[in-house]
Amino acid sequence: MVRNPERRTALVDAAIEVLAREGARGLTFRAVDAEAGVPAGTSSNYFASRDDLFTQAGRHIHVRMAPDPDEVAEVMRPGPSRELIASLMHWVVRRMTAERTGYLAMLELRLEATRRPALRTELTRAIRADLEANIRFHVDSGLPGDPDTVRLLHFAVNGLLVEVFTLPGVFGDDPGQSAHARESADEETSRLVDLIVSRIVPG
Template identity: 75%
Template sequence: MVRNPERRTALVDAAIEVLAREGARGLTFRAVDSEAKVPPGTASNYFTSRDDLFTQAGRHIHVRMTPDPAEVSEAMRPAPSRELVASLMHWLLRRIVKERTGYLAMLELRLEATRRPELREALTEAIRADLEANIRFHLDAGLPGDADTVRLLYFAMTGLLVEHLTLPGVLGEDEGAAERLVQMVVDRVLGS
């Protein structure tokens, strides 16, 4: 197997782009090579199978979607409060909308994980670790609520993001609907 970490990362990023645009059926070595603008056959030198490509994309997508630590530090400057939690949830919405491709690819990976045990294992491990890290972050930062608060926010925001990115018309014609729903989620989970 070829060992060029930069090329592997470029190929996995290309796979994420293909997933978001074409879906799981469109994720082929040829499509990844084309998206990455590398010679035909390159992806097959880096991944043993399509399953391997899916699994590597599933492991990498969280790296791609993780915010820059400097941005996190800036977002955390205000004192811990309900308002800060709301601000962080609004920031999450803006980040996901900005990284729409990555989130859509994540949804494709989640669906594909129902059919691919190795991918399911990789995604479950990554998402569980991410959720646990978010819980620790929330508690360590002294934000209001407990671990269950973070879980409720996570699951409510996940559902909102799926609708907002895939079927925005469900929320209506009003462009501010998603932002208002984020505020309502925070208000209801933390109590008014």
């Protein structure tokens, strides 16, 4: 029986890197071993099957992408207001941009979950728990709005991030072409975050 949790975590992190770069089809034991820099066959000692590897990646990615509690406390220092919610949403976008690999891997896992029941169960549990925690945080912090406000922010900002990470040229020129285009796309993303908050959150 394998008893090295650090090695398991390193392998799952490697799987997330492979998912983001190669997509679900590229996630093999051999690719994970190469990414983690371990001997061939190592991953097969830690995961019962490829399906198990996907499920473990789905379980771990939320831990990897969870915010630092100290960062949350710092962002929450101002009093509850619509302006604070806008700051929180901008912070979420910055965090996801900094963790681009994790976000792309999450998109791959979501698609793969439509074909893998165990992964679908795991992702559903984790994302539902995150959303419920966000709703409790919002209400307990006295932020304006109700649980549906949080749900709508969740759907709107996540939809925006899908465009940012997959088809940024939807906002205009492809940001991959020039620094000016990247700056314009960032400005448009920021404007849309403010618009989302202003339309969804009560004043």
